[in-house]
Amino acid sequence: MDFTGLGRFSAYKLDRLLTAAEKAGQLQRDVQASAEPQDWLSVIKIDSACLELADRWYSIKGSATWMAVFLICILCVMAIGIIPTSDQWNELGPWLLFALGVSIVAPLLWFSIYGLCLDCFRLTHYPIRLNRKTRRVYAYRPDGSIITANWDDLFLCVVENELTMGQTSYDVRAHVLADDGETVVDTFTLAYAYLGEESGLMRLWEYIRRYMEAPDGPAQSYNTTEMCMPINGRKEGVVFSLVRTFALMVKWPALQLLASPLWALTTWGRWFAMATCKVPVWPAEIEAACQPDPDDPYGKDWRSNGRYDFLEFGWPAICLAVGSLVVLAGIVWLGEFMWGTFE
Structure with a gap:
């Protein structure tokens, strides 16, 4: 699990100079990063005016809880x-x-x-909104405040994060710089592929880059996006929590069943975490600046998702039941073992 930037012990470092690695990893807005853009289940909604994305921690919500x-x-x-x-x-x-x-x-x-x-009693997610028309970017911080910056002024770079047990992850970091062009005064993660994988990150960055920079950016992103996260002004429902937890293994149903105890715990943890959190609400002035045209042909949100098929919901529901039974059996065994130990 990667909680970089979320808690007090992993918070992004501010009021510092750009590092050599950040300068070397700087991304150019006019340079293609991948031939196959992908949204990685990050999109909340899209239209010709704005693209709204979920934060880097949204996909693992529930893991820390259980x-x-x-x-x-x-x-x-x-x-x-x-x-x-x-x-x-x-x-x-x-x-x-x-x-x-x-x-x-x-x-x-x-x-x-x-x-x-880290999971509970906070916000359900920390959205990022990119306004293509005004070239403004808005991002929720973990403390509930909002960063506002000009898209063209952001210093964008790939950052390698050192995790526990020698693991690493990668994200696209967006730095707000001071007037000297060197000092980082604010920052947020713009893009993060599941598990922090670098090649997937470049596909996500390309998706975002095309939306903001390509003449037909909204059309490209609209056609690429297959599913929007159902969290636009609302909490995700219990059905989608299950779908989201199992989504990235949807092509491997046997592995879903094998890992069902872990995913069952994560699903239950996600339900509890979401129930304790508040939905973020954009201020009225930001909403007013991000209104699309009434007849926008590229508007899409969770209402466009359609119905889930068997592999998206039916099979995960079966895996949830199997995994929950395995977990329950394990809890009973552990309880009996510890009770016998303390007697």
């Missing part, structure tokens, strides 16, 4: 298990063991709650 809840439950059971019993209250040893356990459990519990709050 992991945090699982760890919190384990830690609570451990804490209960080391509480001295009534016949040990006058003994020093059990209390020392309890104090040691608390000193270990408390930081882990804080870390778990922090992880939970």
Whole structure:
């Protein structure tokens, strides 16, 4: 999981100079990056005036939730298990063991709650809106405030992110620079392909680049976009949460079934996270500046998606049921094991 830029410990660094890697990775708006543009399930809505995209963390919503809840439950059971019993209250040893356990459990519990709050009790997503007509860009920050910048003034570059366990990811970073053209005063991720894969990122960047730069940009993007995320002024429904979780493995149903316990947990976590979050609302002045023509031929949002077929919804629903049963069996086994351990 890649939470780069979302939490306080991975926040984007500001008030600094551009790095050599960022300068080397600068993207040119007039240079084609890929012959096959792809939206990577990032589009919320599109028309001749604006393109609205989901943020880099939207696809993994729910992952941190179930992991945090699982760890919190384990830690609570451990804490209960080391509480001295009534016949040990006058003994020093059990209390020392309890104090040691608390000193270990408390930081882990804080870390778990922090992880939970990366997903929950925030915004459902952090949209990015590109206005083709006015050449303005608007992006929600994780704290709920909004960045406003000129498209042509943004410093766009590919950034490599170092993750845990030696892994890396890539994103297209949009920097707002100071008057010196070197100091980064604000930033946001403009494009992020699923799992942070670089070649996929270039296809997504090409999709965005063509929308903003090509004479027929809206037509190209309209024809490329097959599905819009149903989060335009609303929360995604429980059906789409399931569809979205399983979507990027839709071509491999056997793998979906094999990974169903993991995806089931993520789906349940996504449902909980979305239920606790608020929908972002653009200010009236931004909405007014982004209105398309009434007869715009290139308008598309979630209403254009059509019905889900069996592989998009039916099979994932079966996998959800199977995965949930496996998870439930695992929880029962783990509970019996831990109960026996503490007896």
